[in-house]
Amino acid sequence: MATTTSTAVDVSDGQQDDIVLEQSGSYYGYLGEDGEGFHHHVDEATNTVYVTPDRAERFLPDNAGLYWFRVRGELDHTEKLEQEEDRDRWIAYVDSIRGWTDRPVHIDVTEIFAAMHAARGDRR
Numbered sequence: 001m002a003t004t005t006s007t008a009v010d011v012s013d014g015q016q017d018d019i020v021l022e023q024s025g026s027y028y029g030y031l032g033e034d035g036e037g038f039h040h041h042v043d044e045a046t047n048t049v050y051v052t053p054d055r056a057e058r059f060l061p062d063n064a065g066l067y068w069f070r071v072r073g074e075l076d077h078t079e080k081l082e083q084e085e086d087r088d089r090w091i092a093y094v095d096s097i098r099g100w101t102d103r104p105v106h107i108d109v110t111e112i113f114a115a116m117h118a119a120r121g122d123r124r
Contacts, residue, residue, distance in 0.1 A: 021050050021071040028069040030056065031091060035099030038076050041069075042087070049090055051077040 021028075021041055029042035031049070041050045054073040061068055081087055094100065 018072045019070060020052055020073065020075050021056075021069070023069055025067045025069065028056065031087075031094075031103070032100050033102035034094050035101055037101070038098070039071075040090075040094065041071050047081045047084070047086075049077075049079040049081065049087075050075060051079070 021043055023043055023045065027044040029044050031040035031042060033039050034051075038051050038053055039055050041052065041056055042048070043050065050071060052071055052073055052075055054071060056069040056071045058067050058069055060066075079090060081090060091100075091103075
């Protein structure tokens, strides 16, 4: 019979309660920082925007092949988007109300791969 021991990790309620969003890199998106200093994070799985005063922390869990993102702190606003097009409306709305200080450039990977294949003469 094998003997196993368990280790209890004491995590205070405050440490767990201040996590606003924790998502794998496959489902995490970042829209940017608005003119009032708030950061707009997207949970791609639920199509929800989280507006917080803090940036996301990127970390690599043990035995994971993909980075995860964790947002801690206060939550200024949550916006559930109905459709993919609503994200563009949200971006335009924030631009008209708060403006954007730091707005990442949207990269369409499909267009990049199509251009690479076209340059090599592939017809995919």
